[in-house]
Amino acid sequence: MIIETNDLSDFFEEYLVVRNGELAHEEVTKAALAELAQELADPEQEIVERFVDNQEFRRSVLTTLSRSPIQLISGFISLLDKCIDETWQRSARYGAFHGYAQNLVIILDILTAFEVSKIPPALFQTAAYALHRVAPFVGRELGESWAAANTWDGRKGELSAELLVELKSAAMQNRYSGLQRLLRAM
Numbered sequence: 001m002i003i004e005t006n007d008l009s010d011f012f013e014e015y016l017v018v019r020n021g022e023l024a025h026e027e028v029t030k031a032a033l034a035e036l037a038q039e040l041a042d043p044e045q046e047i048v049e050r051f052v053d054n055q056e057f058r059r060s061v062l063t064t065l066s067r068s069p070i071q072l073i074s075g076f077i078s079l080l081d082k083c084i085d086e087t088w089q090r091s092a093r094y095g096a097f098h099g100y101a102q103n104l105v106i107i108l109d110i111l112t113a114f115e116v117s118k119i120p121p122a123l124f125q126t127a128a129y130a131l132h133r134v135a136p137f138v139g140r141e142l143g144e145s146w147a148a149a150n151t152w153d154g155r156k157g158e159l160s161a162e163l164l165v166e167l168k169s170a171a172m173q174n175r176y177s178g179l180q181r182l183l184r185a186m
Helices: 008-041 045-053 055-067 069-090 098-113 121-137 146-158 161-174 177-184
Strands: none
Touching: 008 069, 045 055, 045 069, 045 098, 055 069, 055 098, 069 098, 069 121, 098 121, 098 146, 121 161, 121 177, 161 177
């Protein structure tokens, strides 16, 4: 890049204005990320339910997380744990199999929101374990969730080949037999 200028002091004055604007923007962004990280770390029940029930909200949070994973990952895992717990509570009543499908949707949204090389390891491990936990309830047999089976059948093709390799490795390493069963059926 070549920049022509008559006087270096003019160039640096203009540069200083632009750079100060960028620094101010960075500070605002940093403050917003810190506030979001705090909200994710200790979410109100309304946020948990919104993340579980509202796909647009969930995807916007995941998009933000994928842009700033270092600042947000620990708070997000706290939110994720509460969301997974919420889906388990929803499935606790006899015959309430829809919670398993919601659980699976959340996990698949997370796994498909990131490139394999960019997913934070803690998030990948949390998602793999959650997938293992819900796996016994995904199916069309008595005691299994048909809605979860429909979700799995409809979305398993969204998982990249690289992600499947990583999931199989995590399943073998951690002896996640439920996850192994799901992946064998692919």
